[in-house]
Amino acid sequence: MSLFWRIFSLNAAGLVVAAAMLLGPVTVSTPVLPAEALVVVVGLALLLAGNAVVLRLGLAPLRRLGRAMADADLLRPGAREVVAGPAEAAELISTYNSMLDRLQSERAAGAARALSAQERERHRIAAELHDEVGQTLTAVLLQLKRVADRAPEGLREEVGQAQEATRAGLDEIRRIARRLRPGVxxxxxxxxxxxxxxxxxxxxxxxxxxxxxxxxxxxxxxxxxxxxxxxxxxxxxxxxxxxxxxxxxxxxxxxxxxxxxxxxxxxxxxxxxxxxxxxxxxxxxxxxxxxxxxxxxxxxxxxxxxxxxxxxxx
Known part of the structure; x- marks a missing residue:
């Protein structure tokens, strides 16, 4: 039953009972007698209490939905909110669950495309580092070796240091390429x-x-x-x-x-x-x-x- 009909039915029942009692044993005098005032106050209190209970029970699913929406994270798929409560709340919760499923599916598909492109770019950069930069540094090492063989004794130590720095840079390039593209x-x-x-x-x-x-x-x-x-x-x-x-x-x-x-x-x-x-x-x-x-x-x-x-x- 929808929230509207729940509240309407409760209020209608209260008014029907009040009208039946006024047409029957209950009367209202002028001035109002204490017993009559007590009956009116008790009836009003019961009607208000009934409305409060109906509204609290009817709005509870919406409060749960609000908390679920605040805590939702597309990267942490979890249990969906239970479809319950009045027809309006149940329909809203069902729509929200369907929307969350669709968003997570679209997010996963988009992430798959992005990560696939990222892997292709990693492979391209790794290949360029290995084939271009790596070969260039290898050529530099060979040239430094020839220079070291012909260099005077006083320069050989500095040339050797340049060789070691180039070799360390080549090793680092290869390590980065391996991390970008796990060939193993x-x-x-x-x-x-x-x-x-x-x-x-x-x-x-x-x-x-x-x-x-x-x-x-x-x-x-x-x-x-x-x-x-x-x-x-x-x-x-x-x-x-x-x-x-x-x-x-x-x-x-x-x-x-x-x-x-x-x-x-x-x-x-x-x-x-x-x-x-x-x-x-x-x-x-x-x-x-x-x-x-x-x-x-x-x-x-x-x-x-x-x-x-x-x-x-x-």
Missing amino acids: LEELGLVSALRSLATEFTAHGLTVRHQVAAELPPLTEEAELVLYRVAQEGLTNTARHSGADRAGIELTGLPHGVELVVRDNGKGIGGSPEGAGLRGMRERALLVGAELLVRPGPERGTEIRLRVPAGGGR
């Missing part, structure tokens, strides 16, 4: 890629332990890329912001999927708002129907837990 993921698979990722961050001042299951349920290429990028972004955040000296990567199989855990012993995220890195992780998780949870670690630091269903992907 394409060539050797997810397990080897995660182990290589842990080794790479360990070589840059952060001790990263890895525990990766050898056998995993079948995953799509998209799901493997999401797992790799989430692990990479998690370790990058750890290295840049957490102040941690230890981190860990765990990848285990579940009955119907896999679970990736990245944790560190840093200062944690506290009450700070989520940055672009974490929001990027959530967008990637939506692409494969995964569940992403970011919370404090068992002792301290931060723990990122990603659960990907087997065969996840759109």
